[in-house]
Amino acid sequence: xxxxxxHADFLKLxxxxxxxxxxxxxxxxxxxxxxxxxITAVRESWRAEWLDxxxxxxxxxxxxxEKDGSVKSVIEKLNKCLMEDKTPGIxxxxxxxxxxxxxxxxxxxxxxxxxxxxxxxxxVAGFISSSDGASLGCYGxxxxxxxxxxxxxxxxxx
Numbered sequence: 748x749x750x751x752x753x754h755a756d757f758l759k760l761x762x763x764x765x766x767x768x769x770x771x772x773x774x775x776x777x778x779x780x781x782x783x784x785x786i787t788a789v790r791e792s793w794r795a796e797w798l799d800x801x802x803x804x805x806x807x808x809x810x811x812x813e814k815d816g817s818v819k820s821v822i823e824k825l826n827k828c829l830m831e832d833k834t835p836g837i838x839x840x841x842x843x844x845x846x847x848x849x850x851x852x853x854x855x856x857x858x859x860x861x862x863x864x865x866x867x868x869x870x871v872a873g874f875i876s877s878s879d880g881a882s883l884g885c886y887g888x889x890x891x892x893x894x895x896x897x898x899x900x901x902x903x904x905x
Contacts, residue, residue, distance in 0.1 A: 750799045750809040751872055751883075752850030758786065759843045786876065787839060789860070793877040800849070800872035802885060807849050807866070825866060829853055833863045835880060842883070851885070 749757060760766050761783045764776040786794065801808045803822070811819045828851035829837070837852050838859025845855040852863055862882035866872075871887045 748797050748799045750850060751807075751885075752809075752846070752848065754796070754798050754874060755843055755846045755850040758783065758839075762840075762843070786874070787881055788876060789878065789880055790876075791878045793875070795873055795875040798872040798874060800866075800885065801889060802866040802868060802870050802872075804868050809849075823849070825849065826851070827853060828866065829856060829863065830865045832865055833858075833861075835860045835862050837861045837863045837883075839881065852883070 761779045764779050766774045766779055768774055786796075799809045802825070805825055806822050807825050808820060808822045811821055813819050826847040826849060828847050828849065833852075836858055838857045839861045841855075841857035841859060842852045842861065842863075845853050845857075847853050851866070860880065862880050862884075864882070864884040864886040866885040869889065870885060871889045872883070872885045873887055875882050875884065
């Protein structure tokens with residue numbers, strides 16, 4: 748699954764309208780706009796994705812795919828990400844522009860309608876959109892399960 752940084756970069760890429768498929772063919776801007784709306788739009792039909800981010804005492808853990816195909820667990824100190832809830836409170840566009848190296852909002856992220864729950868110890872992250880709003884939550888229970896939550900497959904670019 749994508750890390751929070753990969754998720755932010757993915758949203759930024761498809762919003763740009765300049766993305767290519769796995770064969771190197773340009774994806775139409777109409778299709779990219781529809782994909783962006785499918786992930787982020789505030790509307791009926793609950794949509795959500797797990798993100799590869801687990802939070803510890805001031806740390807974030809995520810995974811990298813090595814050249815040999817093995818998976819490496821990475822634990823890093825959290826940067827100066829936003830450490831207070833904003834409900835609602837941050838701009839989706841601003842978050843994509845100002846995200847820190849881990850893909851999290853910073854104090855430079857402007858106000859908006861995207862709900863944000865800051866990282867908490869022993870929590871995981873997810874991105875959710877529904878008729879109630881859209882949110883980036885870093886407070887999920889890692890033991891929790893929900894068959895409705897999606898996982899976007901990520902592969903190493905060859």
